[in-house]
Amino acid sequence: MVGGNSELPSYKGKTVRYRKLTKWENPSQCAGLIFFAQLLEEMLFDFSLDTYKASVMNTGTLCLEALQTIREVELGNIKAPNIHHVVAELCSNFERDVVAQELVALPTSAYFPTLKNPKTPIKELQHVLELLSFQLSSSGYRLKNEALLKNEICNGQSIPIIRRLARSYITTLIATGVSQKYLTETTLNFFYHGPNRISGPESIENFFACFRHEPEEFTVIFKVESIFEYMKDALGAFDLTIQKELPSNLNLSAFPSFTSKDAKLYAIVRVKAARDIYSARAGAETRLQLGATLHTLFHHKEHPSWLPECIVVNAKGEPFRVKKSVNSMHKCADLTKPVASTRLQLFMSDFSLEQKSLTKFVRTAQLHSMALASNADENQILNLWIALESLVPSETKSDDTSNIEHIVKSLVPFLNVGYLDRLLNNLVKDLLRWNQSIVRPIFRQIPGKKFTNKLIRLLVITEYSAELQKLKISLLDFHLLRDRIEYFQDLLSNPSSIIAALNAHEVRLAWQIRRIYRTRNLIVHTGQTPAYTPLLIAHTHDYLDTVMASLVGLGSKPKKIHSVEQGFKHIELNYSTYVSRLSQKALIFDQENIDFLMLNG
Numbered sequence: 376m377v378g379g380n381s382e383l384p385s386y387k388g389k390t391v392r393y394r395k396l397t398k399w400e401n402p403s404q405c406a407g408l409i410f411f412a413q414l415l416e417e418m419l420f421d422f423s424l425d426t427y428k429a430s431v432m433n434t435g436t437l438c439l440e441a442l443q444t445i446r447e448v449e450l451g452n453i454k455a456p457n458i459h460h461v462v463a464e465l466c467s468n469f470e471r472d473v474v475a476q477e478l479v480a481l482p483t484s485a486y487f488p489t490l491k492n493p494k495t496p497i498k499e500l501q502h503v504l505e506l507l508s509f510q511l512s513s514s515g516y517r518l519k520n521e522a523l524l525k526n527e528i529c530n531g532q533s534i535p536i537i538r539r540l541a542r543s544y545i546t547t548l549i550a551t552g553v554s555q556k557y558l559t560e561t562t563l564n565f566f567y568h569g570p571n572r573i574s575g576p577e578s579i580e581n582f583f584a585c586f587r588h589e590p591e592e593f594t595v596i597f598k599v600e601s602i603f604e605y606m607k608d609a610l611g612a613f614d615l616t617i618q619k620e621l622p623s624n625l626n627l628s629a630f631p632s633f634t635s636k637d638a639k640l641y642a643i644v645r646v647k648a649a650r651d652i653y654s655a656r657a658g659a660e661t662r663l664q665l666g667a668t669l670h671t672l673f674h675h676k677e678h679p680s681w682l683p684e685c686i687v688v689n690a691k692g693e694p695f696r697v698k699k700s701v702n703s704m705h706k707c708a709d710l711t712k713p714v715a716s717t718r719l720q721l722f723m724s725d726f727s728l729e730q731k732s733l734t735k736f737v738r739t740a741q742l743h744s745m746a747l748a749s750n751a752d753e754n755q756i757l758n759l760w761i762a763l764e765s766l767v768p769s770e771t772k773s774d775d776t777s778n779i780e781h782i783v784k785s786l787v788p789f790l791n792v793g794y795l796d797r798l799l800n801n802l803v804k805d806l807l808r809w810n811q812s813i814v815r816p817i818f819r820q821i822p823g824k825k826f827t828n829k830l831i832r833l834l835v836i837t838e839y840s841a842e843l844q845k846l847k848i849s850l851l852d853f854h855l856l857r858d859r860i861e862y863f864q865d866l867l868s869n870p871s872s873i874i875a876a877l878n879a880h881e882v883r884l885a886w887q888i889r890r891i892y893r894t895r896n897l898i899v900h901t902g903q904t905p906a907y908t909p910l911l912i913a914h915t916h917d918y919l920d921t922v923m924a925s926l927v928g929l930g931s932k933p934k935k936i937h938s939v940e941q942g943f944k945h946i947e948l949n950y951s952t953y954v955s956r957l958s959q960k961a962l963i964f965d966q967e968n969i970d971f972l973m974l975n976g
Contacts, residue, residue: 377594382740386942392531393809393810393853393856394416394566394567396409396573397935398566398569398571398572398573399573400572400573400574400575401575402852403653404575404576404937405573405575405576406852407527407528407529407531407532407533407534407576407856407937408528408573408575408576408578408579409447409852409854410534410537410538410854410855410858411524411528411537411579412562412566412567413853413854413855414537414538414541414855415541415545415558416562416563417855418541418542418545419545419555419558419559419562420559421555421701421706422706424797424798424801425458425913425914425917426798429542429544429545429546429549429909430542430546431466431546431641431887431890431907431910431914432464432550432907433468433472433474433475433546433547433550434465434469434472434474434475434511434518435475435508435511435512435513435516435547435550436513436546436550437461437464437465437468437597438465438508438511438617439503439508440890441458441461441462441465441504442501442504442505442508444457444458444461444893445458445497445500445501445504447896447897447900447901448497449497450901452896452897452898452901453896454777454902455497455895455901456777457889457893458497458500460489460885460886460889462490463491464505464886465490466487466490467882469483469486470483471539472543472721473523473536473539474510474516474519474520474523474540474543475516477519477523478510478511478515478516478519479507479511480510480957486503486507486589488599489503490503500918507640510768510976512832513547513550513551514551514588516547517544517547517548517551517588517687520540520543520544520547520666520740520858521544521583521815522538524540524541524544524579525577525579525580525932526538527540528576528579529576529577529579532576534854534858538858545758545911546560547954548586549910550906550907551650552590552649552650552654552906553586553650553651553654554650554651554653554654554657554700556602556653556700556701557650557651557652557653557654561582561585561586561660565581567606587650587655587692587892588651590647590648590649591648591649591650591685591690592645592646592647592648592649593645593646593649593652593655593659593687593689593690594622594625594643594644594645594646594687594688594689595643595644595645595646595655595656595658595659595660595685595687595688595867596621596625596627596641596643596644596685596686596687596688597641597643597644597659597660597663597679597681597682597685597688598633598639598640598641598642598682598684598685599617599639599640599641599642599663599679599680599681599682600639600640600679600680600681601640602670602674602677602679602681603617603642604617604640605639606666606670606679609666609669609670610642610666613644613662613663613665613666614644614645614647614662615642615643615644615645615659615662615663615666615832616642616643616723617640617641617642617643618640618641618643619639619640620641620643621634622643624692625688625692626692626694627686629694630686630694630696633684633686633696640860642663642681644659644662644663646658652687652689652695652697653697653700655687656685656687656697657700658699660685663681664750664751665894666679667679669679682700683698684696684697684698684699685697687928691868695931699780702750703752703909703910703912703913703916706913706916719887720774724930725931725932726927726930727930728930728936728937728938728939729937729938731938732937732938732939732940734787735765735766735939736766736926736939739762739765739766739919739923740923742758742759742761742765742921743758743759743762743763743919745758746758746759746762746912746916752902752904752909752912753898753908755912756895756898756908756911756912756915757895757898757899759912759915759916759919760892760895760915761921762919763782763786763922764778764782764920766922766923766926766939767781767782767785767786768785768939768940768943769781770940771940771943771944779812779888779889779892782854782888782892783884783885783888785888785943785947786888786918786922787881787884787885787888788947788949788950788951789889789918789921789922789925789943790884790918790922790947791877791880791881791950792946792949792950793921794880795873795876795877795973796827796878797844798863799827799830799831800827801951802830802859802860803826803827803830805856805859806830806846807826807852807858809850809856810849813846814846815850817833817842817845817846818830818833820839820842821833821839821842823970824970828947828970831867831969831970831973832966832969834845834863834864835861835864835867835868835964835969836965836966838966843860843864846860847860847861847917853864856887867964867973869956869963869964870957870964870972873957873973874954874957874958877954887911887914888918890911891911891914891915894908894911925942925946926942929941929942929945929946930942930969956971956972957972958973
């Protein structure tokens with residue numbers, strides 16, 4: 376849920392606010408479908424918080440990941456404990472996954488004794504995973520997901536059920552090769568911009584039809600530098616041709632800048648199976664990049680390059696101009712140039728650590744910069760992981776603790792200590808972007824230093840129930856924002872709910888950090904790059920930025936630390952104190968303690 380406001384970050388100028396339902400004939404009858412459309416837009420927006428994006432994996436893909444992990448353990452590329460971590464995540468998803476439960480032949484209780492038993496022989500575990508994987512094929516999973524979504528949107532209209540099914544649906548489409556950019560454009564076009572009408576909840580079927588079930592053949596054309604002339608014979612092995620003229624059967628007159636005579640050479644790549652024009656471009660560029668990389672083994676002075684814009688032609692002969700996708704490293708909220716300049720000046724004047732820690736911090740910043748400068752997924756994820764791993768103090772690791780366990784234990788407090796504050800800040804921004812003329816007058820009636828302090832009082836303190844009800848009523852068809860408010864109202868109702876949310880987030884963080892580590896090992900030891908690597912890059916980048924920002928804050932005026940090691944210990948103690956305060960028996964939030972307890976202040 377993102378938007379634009381002069382007083383708030385614009386997220387690279389891309390703004391999305393509550394959209395008018397001018398295409399919808401009966402909005403009052405379509406609450407479930409409207410929520411679905413609003414939820415998808417938020418999930419697919421590049422700069423949404425990770426918490427609100429679709430999951431990287433679903434139950435079916437976790438089965439495949441577990442089987443791959445077993446193979447790599449048997450080959451000696453990764454260690455055996457990795458299997459149990461993947462299977463634990465699989466079981467957790469399976470227990471909540473109604474799509475998977477509808478597809479498998481037996482109840483979950485039939486599979487869990489084998490999956491959850493750490494003493495299960497690997498071969499027996501493998502057989503059960505293979506059985507589940509067969510029943511949870513991507514095509515079958517998608518069809519069942521669509522059937523359940525249609526039924527809920529047209530009949531039940533339960534917001535929590537639609538939310539779960541929508542998240543699994545987007546995860547499934549991306550896992551089958553549909554690009555996030557195509558999903559975003561299709562969602563906005565179908566529900567808001569295109570010529571079609573939304574007649575009622577049953578229009579969900581037409582939305583499903585926007586995504587083909589079988590891949591299609593595409594031709595992708597890049598304008599390349601003259602050095603490719605010397606490479607054309609070798610590149611034929613990649614189903615890629617280099618030529619001075621465009622194919623005569625293609626009509627590209629609609630793109631005069633692309634066909635201008637100043638073009639030196641064209642690289643024409645045939646992609647036999649892709650889901651959309653953006654995934655076709657990505658597949659073609661991977662081959663072009665591989666050819667360029669192999670060339671540098673024999674010629675070092677000039678790196679083969681090409682223009683970022685290309686033409687993609689589908690099986691019908693329809694051409695599309697396709698620009699380069701947003702770099703995974705750039706999928707984060709960014710500061711404006713003036714603000715960044717001010718922060719740099721403060722950093723240079725205020726930040727200091729002892730020499731050893733400063734050297735480590737600067738090296739991490741260099742690795743972060745190298746990841747930003749690279750366009751290759753492999754370079755990005757490896758540099759980010761090295762940066763994270765090098766920051767974690769090795770001195771505190773016990774002999775009986777594995778390296779990855781130590782990294783997880785060290786990073787989680789950084790990522791969890793400000794988790795709730797970050798979500799509430801995001802909700803404040805969402806409310807202000809939606810309608811400041813309604814929100815600001817309500818906030819003015821509530822005490823608090825910042826809008827976040829006012830928001831938690833609005834959600835928790837019964838004295839403001841009338842104002843909260845007024846806000847909910849004024850949201851009208853903005854079902855996503857109303858659901859978000861009600862979620863936090865329930866979450867913040869008592870300390871035990873917050874503790875449960877923090878614990879659940881900690882578990883998810885541990886799974887994701889381990890997945891990043893396994894991906895790093897796969898790339899280094901096998902040369903394989905999992906398809907979900909770009910999604911992991913965005914997560915890893917966010918983790919690294921969070922840790923570095925915390926260290927900068929602690930090492931600047933008023934200084935609290937003199938070394939990186941002290942920074943990690945301070946965050947660890949701060950987080951444990953935060954959780955301890957919330958764990959007090961019979962604790963009830965009130966006007967006096969709510970800021971101190973809830974916002975870790």
